Amino acid sequence: MAPSLEEPIQVDFDAPLKVAPKLVAPEPEHCPGPESEKAGLADNCAGCPNQAICASAPKGPDPDIPLITARLSSVKHKILVLSGKGGVGKSTFSTMLSHGFSANPDSTVGLMDTDICGPSIPKMMGVEEETIHVTAEGWEPVWVSENLGVMSVQFMLPNRDDAVIWRGPKKNGLIKKFLMDVTWGELDFLIVDTPPGTSDEHLSVNSFLKASGVDGAVLVTTPQEVSLLDVRKEIDFCRKASIPILGIVENMSGFVCPGCKHESQIFRASTGGARKLAKDENIAFLGAVPLDPRIGMACDYGESFLTAYPDSPACSAIKQVVRRVGEQMGLRAEDVLPEEDQ
Amino acid sequence: MPLDNVRNIVLVLSGKGGVGKSSITTQLALTLSLQGHTVGVLDIDLTGPSIPRFFGIESSKVRQAPGGWIPVDVHAKQTLPPRNSEEQAIGALSCMSLGFILPNRSDAVIWRGPKKTAMVRQFLTDVLWPEIDYLLIDTPPGTSDEHISLLETLLKNTNPTPSANLPYLAGAVVVTTPQAISISDVKKELNFCRKTAIRVLGVVENMAGFVCPNCSECTNVFSKGGGEIMARDFAVPFLGSVPIDPAFVQLVEEGTRPVYPEGTKVDGIEVAGALDASPEGLFVDKYRDCSLYPLFDGFVKRLVQDIKTIS
Numbered sequence: 001m002a003p004s005l006e007e008p009i010q011v012d013f014d015a016p017l018k019v020a021p022k023l024v025a026p027e028p029e030h031c032p033g034p035e036s037e038k039a040g041l042a043d044n045c046a047g048c049p050n051q052a053i054c055a056s057a058p059k060g061p062d063p064d065i066p067l068i069t070a071r072l073s074s075v076k077h078k079i080l081v082l083s084g085k086g087g088v089g090k091s092t093f094s095t096m097l098s099h100g101f102s103a104n105p106d107s108t109v110g111l112m113d114t115d116i117c118g119p120s121i122p123k124m125m126g127v128e129e130e131t132i133h134v135t136a137e138g139w140e141p142v143w144v145s146e147n148l149g150v151m152s153v154q155f156m157l158p159n160r161d162d163a164v165i166w167r168g169p170k171k172n173g174l175i176k177k178f179l180m181d182v183t184w185g186e187l188d189f190l191i192v193d194t195p196p197g198t199s200d201e202h203l204s205v206n207s208f209l210k211a212s213g214v215d216g217a218v219l220v221t222t223p224q225e226v227s228l229l230d231v232r233k234e235i236d237f238c239r240k241a242s243i244p245i246l247g248i249v250e251n252m253s254g255f256v257c258p259g260c261k262h263e264s265q266i267f268r269a270s271t272g273g274a275r276k277l278a279k280d281e282n283i284a285f286l287g288a289v290p291l292d293p294r295i296g297m298a299c300d301y302g303e304s305f306l307t308a309y310p311d312s313p314a315c316s317a318i319k320q321v322v323r324r325v326g327e328q329m330g331l332r333a334e335d336v337l338p339e340e341d342q
Numbered sequence: 343m344p345l346d347n348v349r350n351i352v353l354v355l356s357g358k359g360g361v362g363k364s365s366i367t368t369q370l371a372l373t374l375s376l377q378g379h380t381v382g383v384l385d386i387d388l389t390g391p392s393i394p395r396f397f398g399i400e401s402s403k404v405r406q407a408p409g410g411w412i413p414v415d416v417h418a419k420q421t422l423p424p425r426n427s428e429e430q431a432i433g434a435l436s437c438m439s440l441g442f443i444l445p446n447r448s449d450a451v452i453w454r455g456p457k458k459t460a461m462v463r464q465f466l467t468d469v470l471w472p473e474i475d476y477l478l479i480d481t482p483p484g485t486s487d488e489h490i491s492l493l494e495t496l497l498k499n500t501n502p503t504p505s506a507n508l509p510y511l512a513g514a515v516v517v518t519t520p521q522a523i524s525i526s527d528v529k530k531e532l533n534f535c536r537k538t539a540i541r542v543l544g545v546v547e548n549m550a551g552f553v554c555p556n557c558s559e560c561t562n563v564f565s566k567g568g569g570e571i572m573a574r575d576f577a578v579p580f581l582g583s584v585p586i587d588p589a590f591v592q593l594v595e596e597g598t599r600p601v602y603p604e605g606t607k608v609d610g611i612e613v614a615g616a617l618d619a620s621p622e623g624l625f626v627d628k629y630r631d632c633s634l635y636p637l638f639d640g641f642v643k644r645l646v647q648d649i650k651t652i653s
Contacts, residue, residue, distance in 0.1 A: 027456040084390050084450075086359010086483040087519075117484035118357050118527040160526070163357075163534035165485045168455025196359040196483055197389035198450045199458065225595055226364075230390040232448035240450065255552065255563065262556035266563070266586055270595040293563050300522035300565070 025049040027169075035062070068179045069212040071138075075110070075187040077329055078209060080217040080243065084230030086196035088222045089251040091120040092299055093289075094193035097218070099304040100322035100337055102148040107188040107336075110141060112178055113152035114205055115195035116171045117164050122154040126302020131155050138181040151182050168200035175204045196230075198237040206241050215329045216244035218286070221277070222252045223269035228277055235281055246328040247284035249321055250274035255291040256313075266291060284328055287321040290314050344467035345499055345509045348382065348477045350649055352543065353492075353514040355535070357527035359483035361519045362548035364392040366584070367480040368594075370515070370645075372629045373638040375417075375435045377646070379475040382413060385439035386462050386492060387482035389451050394441040396594055398625055404442040410468040413438040422627050432626060438469050459491040466495045477509070483527075485534045493538050502539075504652075512649045513541035515581070519549045520568040532576045542578040543645055545569050550583035553633075558606045560585065579648075581641045589615070590632050597621045600632045 027034065030044035039045070040055025048054075072078070081094045094111060102109040113121035122128045125144050132155045133140040141149035153164065153174060184190065192209075195201055206214075217238055221231040231248070238245050250273055255266045269276075278285035292314040298305035309315055319337060326336030345351075354367045367383060374381045385393035394400045394414075402414040413436040422430045440451065440461070453461070471477065482488050500511040514535055518528040528545075535542050547569025551560045563586065573580035589600035599622075602615035613633040629635055 030460075031456045033454060086390075087361055087524075088359075091523075117486050118359070118530065120358075120523050120527065123523055123526055161529040161533055163485045163530040163537065165490060165534060165537070167459075167487050167490060171486070198452045199389055200454050200487075203452065203454060222360075224591060226392050226395050227360075229392070229395055229447065233390065233450040236448055236450035237452055240452065255561075257554040257557060257559065258561055259554060259559035260557035262554060264552075264555055264588060266552060266588055266591070268588065268591055268595055270592075291563060293561065293565070296521045296523070296564050 022053065064176060064180055065208065065211050068176070068208050071180060071182075072184070072190070072209070072212045075184060075190045075212075077188065078190045078192065078212070078214045079246065079325070079329075080192045080194060080205065080214060081220060082194050082202070082217045082234050082238070083196060083220045084198065084232070084234035084237075085221065085227045088220050088227055089289075090196070090220050091115070091124055091193050092295065093218070093220050093249060093251060094191050095121065095124045095299070095304075096306065096318045097322055097325065098148055098189070098191050099306050100319060101189045101191075102145060103306065103337055104335070105147065108147045108149075108186060110149045110151070110184045110187045110190040112182075112190065112192045113150070113154070114175050114178070114192060114201050116153050116166060116174060116201070118195065119152045119154040121150060121152050121193055123302060124299045125150050128154065128160065128302070135183065138183040139177075141182055141184060149184065151178055171200055172204040175201060176208060179208050198233060202237065203241075206243060214243060216246035218246050218325060219248040220251055221248060221274050222267045223250055223265065223273040224267040225271045227267070228271060228274070231274075231277065232281075235283070245283045246325055247286040248274050248278045249286045250288040252291040253288040284324070286324045286328075287317055289317045289321065345471070345477070347471050347473045348509040349475050350504075350510050350512045351477045351479065351496065351500060352512050352645070353479045353481060353540065354517060355481050355489075355514045355531050356483060356517040357485065357529070357531035357534075358518065358524045361517050361524055361528075362584075363483075363517050364396055364480050365590075365594075366515070366517050366546055366548060367393070367478050368396040369629070369634060369638045370642060371435060371478050372626050373635065373642040374476050374478075374646075375433045375626055376430060376630065376635075377639075377642060378431050378433050379646075380419070380433040380473060381435045382471050382474040382477045383435070383437045383480065384465060384469070384477060385437065385441070385480045386465055386488050387480060388440050388453065388458050388461055388488065390482065391439045391441035393437055393439045393480055397437055398594075398597060399437065400441065400447060402442055404438070407470060410470040411438065412470055414442055417624055417626055422624070422630075425630050430630075433475070434472065435626070436472065436474075438465060455487040458487045462488050462491040463495050466492070466499065485530060489534070493540070510649075511540070512652075513543040515543050515645070516545045516578075517548055518545060518569045518572065519564050520547055520562070520566050520583075521564045522568060524564075525568045525572050529572060529576075532572075532578065542576070543648060544579040544581035544641070545573040546581045546641065547583040549586050552586040553606055555588060555603055555606075558603060581644065582637060584634060584637060587632065587634050590634055593625075593628055593632060597625070597628070599623070599628045602633060606633065
């Protein structure tokens with residue numbers, strides 16, 4: 001039989017989640033999802049060994065969602081960092097954003113890494129060797145400084161080079177635990193770093209956080225069309241999932257040769273870059289961060305680029321972006337990141 | 343039987359996103375074709391397919407035939423006009439990607455695992471490839487649904503040793519960038535290959551250094567050497583380092599022939615480049631002027647030799 005070119009079924013964003021039942025067989029390809037309302041009842045469920053289990057599972061919304069909402073009620077602002085494309089600097093930007101926010105001693109910041117297969121945050125934060133402490137109340141995040149806490153799957157791996165070869169549902173379970181069991185405490189900002197794409201992790205983060213309210217998403221891209229192409233998909237995702245978009249950041253834009261000070265566009269913005277995309281899609285352009293080899297080095301050594309090289313052009317660009325993110329959330333730029341006294 | 347016409351299968355993997363998997367896949371495919379092999383490229387990155395953009399065939403659509411999908415042709419088998427001295431006979435190149443199926447290029451594909459698993463399986467079983475020598479499979483970052491499904495299906499339908507009637511799963515090319523952040527993710531991918539008993543044909547270190555087009559000085563934007571050390575630690579072959587070449591980016595983005603300022607050197611060899619940046623000609627023809635082509639020519643010769651000696 002010839003395969004069909006029909007448009008694939010998209011995920012239903014409005015359906016409330018319920019608890020996923022324990023399945024006896026892997027989910028089949030047209031599975032409506034064991035946590036969906038139609039589980040066990042849809043046409044595609046006929047003949048599936050899980051059908052009876054799905055159909056008889058308790059209906060109604062997932063009882064864990066109120067727990068997540070309660071746990072996160074002490075978090076004032078929740079920001080997602082998204083990008084359709086990998087390696088554009090989501091994690092780098094997330095660390096910058098959290099270092100930026102935590103530069104204000106009055107704010108407490110949490111950073112959650114939902115990239116299960118390729119967690120980079122612990123290394124960038126210089127806390128790779130840490131492990132999680134379990135207390136009676138839940139999991140204690142790893143504190144990088146007084147007011148900056150981090151959570152990542154990396155802290156739970158016995159060997160740091162181990163591959164995490166997990167399918168979607170298992171990843172979703174862990175993300176749920178991160179939201180439900182981590183004792184973030186009073187936070188001003190919770191930054192959620194995501195893996196590339198528009199799949200399980202993104203859907204889960206969105207559906208688990210919907211009830212507690214997300215301030216919005218910051219999209220990260222590089223200037224070239226190959227990357228913008230994927231970011232357009234991410235914008236489409238945010239619109240479909242009704243996640244507000246705080247704005248778009250262009251990373252790796254322009255490189256100044258240390259030899260001759262000539263600025264070249266390594267990743268040429270042949271289609272107008274993020275600035276034009278932001279205009280076309282009517283979203284805020286938060287700024288452009290130039291490519292600086294020292295950013296990558298600071299990340300490799302787990303240092304804060306902002307404190308290591310405060311005079312570099314990249315640093316002032318990042319600080320500007322941090323302030324703009326704050327403004328987009330309706331905060332005063334001065335409260336988010338005070339101007340330094342000269 | 344699916345994959346009946348395919349002789350050898352090579353995966354392109356990386357734990358990290360944006361290190362240039364698709365870019366490396368594209369160049370490996372072009373170089374294999376330039377060496378006269380018939381090549382197919384399968385893009386199983388479902389949420390961010392970039393292969394159509396790389397080959398400049400974004401508007402193409404997959405056709406349906408009884409029994410499956412017909413991949414999109416990039417170029418047919420032909421003889422290219424002489425560049426230096428002699429004419430060059432190239433093999434046919436065709437591609438398959440989810441990008442060719444989506445009605446709109448900016449539509450998001452928001453799928454959970456089981457649906458992705460099914461799509462990957464369908465890509466492996468329902469594509470009517472012509473007779474091809476090498477099938478390159480470009481993967482998304484990570485070690486999750488797509489990868490598990492890919493290997494489950496491949497291990498069922500291929501041979502771990504070359505044989506007359508089944509495609510041979512030759513192994514994987516692992517791509518990394520030099521910085522420690524990327525290396526730590528790619529180590530996970532190497533462990534994944536170990537667990538699933540996929541042979542690592544070689545590690546390529548991408549984005550190692552950038553040659554300033556103004557003063558032709560090489561800067562290590564993302565440091566250098568990490569890939570080679572990692573390959574040594576894991577006792578897998580290291581194919582080489584690939585610098586960032588803005589002319590290649592421009593070739594992909596705007597389709598113009600690569601032009602270099604006089605005195606540009608890559609790996610100590612003077613790069614000739616084209617005389618003018620004309621957009622005329624086939625993509626594969628224009629690629630012959632790219633500074634990266636000699637590098638990839640070396641990689642591919644080594645890969646082809648390796649695959650032959652094992653068989």
